[in-house]
Amino acid sequence: MGAKPTVLVAEKLGEAGLEVLKGFANVDCSYNLTQEELCTKISLCDALIVRSGTKVSREVFESSGGRLRVVGRAGHGCLVVNAPTANTVAAAEHGIALLTAMARNIAQADASLKAGKWLRSKYVGVSLVGKTLAVMGFGKVGSEVARRAKGLGMHVIAHDPYASADRARAIGVDLVSFDEAISTAEFISLHMPLTPSTSKILNDEAFAKMKTGARIINVARGGVIDEDALVRALDSGKVAQAALDVFTEEPPAPGNKLVLHERVTVTPHLGASTMEAQVPKGELSSTAVNAPMVPAEVLSELAPYVILAEKLGRLAVQLVSYATARAPDDLDTRLLRAMITKGLIEPISSVFINLVNADFTAKQRGVRIAEERILLDGSPENPLDYIQVQIAHVESKFASAMSDSGEITVEGRVGSFQVDVSLEGSIILCRQVDQPGMIGRVGASSASRMIAPRKHAVMAIGVDEEPHPEALKKIGEIPAIEEFCEKL
Ligand SMILES: NC(=O)C1=CN([C@@H]2O[C@H](COP(=O)(O)OP(=O)(O)OC[C@H]3O[C@@H](n4cnc5c(N)ncnc54)[C@H](O)[C@@H]3O)[C@@H](O)[C@H]2O)C=CC1
Numbered sequence: 001m002g003a004k005p006t007v008l009v010a011e012k013l014g015e016a017g018l019e020v021l022k023g024f025a026n027v028d029c030s031y032n033l034t035q036e037e038l039c040t041k042i043s044l045c046d047a048l049i050v051r052s053g054t055k056v057s058r059e060v061f062e063s064s065g066g067r068l069r070v071v072g073r074a075g076h077g078c079l080v081v082n083a084p085t086a087n088t089v090a091a092a093e094h095g096i097a098l099l100t101a102m103a104r105n106i107a108q109a110d111a112s113l114k115a116g117k118w119l120r121s122k123y124v125g126v127s128l129v130g131k132t133l134a135v136m137g138f139g140k141v142g143s144e145v146a147r148r149a150k151g152l153g154m155h156v157i158a159h160d161p162y163a164s165a166d167r168a169r170a171i172g173v174d175l176v177s178f179d180e181a182i183s184t185a186e187f188i189s190l191h192m193p194l195t196p197s198t199s200k201i202l203n204d205e206a207f208a209k210m211k212t213g214a215r216i217i218n219v220a221r222g223g224v225i226d227e228d229a230l231v232r233a234l235d236s237g238k239v240a241q242a243a244l245d246v247f248t249e250e251p252p253a254p255g256n257k258l259v260l261h262e263r264v265t266v267t268p269h270l271g272a273s274t275m276e277a278q279v280p281k282g283e284l285s286s287t288a289v290n291a292p293m294v295p296a297e298v299l300s301e302l303a304p305y306v307i308l309a310e311k312l313g314r315l316a317v318q319l320v321s322y323a324t325a326r327a328p329d330d331l332d333t334r335l336l337r338a339m340i341t342k343g344l345i346e347p348i349s350s351v352f353i354n355l356v357n358a359d360f361t362a363k364q365r366g367v368r369i370a371e372e373r374i375l376l377d378g379s380p381e382n383p384l385d386y387i388q389v390q391i392a393h394v395e396s397k398f399a400s401a402m403s404d405s406g407e408i409t410v411e412g413r414v415g416s417f418q419v420d421v422s423l424e425g426s427i428i429l430c431r432q433v434d435q436p437g438m439i440g441r442v443g444a445s446s447a448s449r450m451i452a453p454r455k456h457a458v459m460a461i462g463v464d465e466e467p468h469p470e471a472l473k474k475i476g477e478i479p480a481i482e483e484f485c486e487k488l
């Protein structure tokens with residue numbers, strides 16, 4: 001090799017970050033590339049750095065012709081520049097800035113004074129002290145917003161189906177249901193990732209449940225709000241004001257009703273845009289660079305187990321047992337543990353898990369994965385016979401699969417399966433009233449072809465592609481389906 005690698009920086013980074021890169025690489029800063037331009041350029045690059053504006057699609061990887069080795073997402077656990085906490089604080093501060101600016105009509109009053117008007121009575125605001133703020137999504141950003149809002153004398157409640165009550169209690173925040181959160185709060189601030197289950201989570205139905213005069217803040221993702229429904233709620237007076245940093249379409253189309261609305265304060269996705277959030281953090285990037293890497297031969301030997309580990313991680317793992325005939329120093333399980341963490345955290349979070357940040361992220365979220373080995377006799381030719389995960393205290397997505405002691409144990413092996421369900425592809429699990437015709441009804445709702453359906457009081461259906469959200473919604477609406485869990 002010898003030659004300097006070429007790094008394509010596809011979105012604006014801070015100068016200090018660029019300087020670090022220029023120290024060892026040829027840096028090509030090309031912003032606002034179309035998808036085609038990106039695909040053309042990528043074949044000449046060893047690394048790509050993006051922010052939230054660039055989709056690194058399959059096409060981009062395919063166009064790289066094998067040269068591309070690292071894709072860095074500035075701000076989210078990437079190898080070269082890793083500033084996850086600066087990003088969090090920046091977003092939380094922006095949320096608070098929008099909250100206070102909205103309550104006191106800062107943006108509107110500023111525009112009017114600059115236009116030569118002096119309208120003291122038009123811009124009477126509302127006070128924050130003693131008001132209830134509902135933090136929707138109590139992750140990194142949400143919990144920092146909660147902490148700061150408490151400092152402003154607000155009463156803070158939070159809704160997050162996956163957050164630990166202990167962590168909330170430590171900050172002095174009560175975790176409540178979705179309905180309780182939105183129906184009791186004067187201010188509602190959104191901090192969940194955009195996923196199929198959070199898409200348009202604030203819709204007409206949700207706005208109807210809110211107090212008249214509620215105020216909404218969104219620094220998460222535009223898609224978590226049904227924007228047309230928000231316009232209706234503002235026009236009817238149900239929602240008094242909104243403050244938005246993010247939009248379903250970015251930039252929003254000219255004439256976007258929310259952007260132009262008199263009672264809406266907007267910023268162009270500035271949540272992470274502070275000087276501090278753009279500066280590389282020495283200690284974190286050095287952790288990343290020094291992170292334990294798995295040697296290539298271990299990687300290839302464990303490759304088949306990696307997908308299995310991620311699937312198993314989509315359940316909330318407490319104990320992982322590796323059944324192996326290998327001696328402990330001959331089986332490196334860090335990669336598998338990382339994949340289990342990935343399966344566990346990625347579906348509910350905006351964090352992308354890789355080998356570098358897996359243990360850090362798990363610890364940060366209070367997830368503890370204990371590991372043990374089940375030593376088998378026999379030939380150590382295969383690294384693993386099976387992986388078993390044990391899940392305790394599940395706040396059940398899927399209560400019917402639990403033992404009396406409240407635990408679920410699942411085993412998976414590569415190639416064949418001892419579990420009732422093959423953990424390949426996507427799987428829909430439904431608990432249903434045991435009556436004829438259910439598989440057909442569920443099958444009819446799912447656009448994908450079914451393989452090996454089974455019929456129990458619990459039904460597992462393997463589908464040949466990720467189920468469409470609409471199909472899942474229809475399954476949930478079949479009266480006999482009591483609960484179901486998509487995507488194992
Ligand atoms: N405006 C901006 O520039 C920035 C926006 N963000 C966005 O803010 C959001 C939060 O980011 P982080 O706190 O870093 O992510 P995080 O992954 O730490 O927290 C997200 C939380 O949402 C929870 N959650 C998942 N589904 C939920 C549901 N249905 N209802 C309620 N909570 C749910 C998760 O359990 C998790 O605790 C993300 O959408 C992220 O992309 C983050 C940084 C800057």
Ligand SMILES: O=C(O)C(=O)COP(=O)(O)O
Binds near residue numbers: 051075270271350
């Ligand atoms: O980190 C995030 O989730 C953001 O939304 C920030 O995006 P940006 O890095 O400013 O393009």
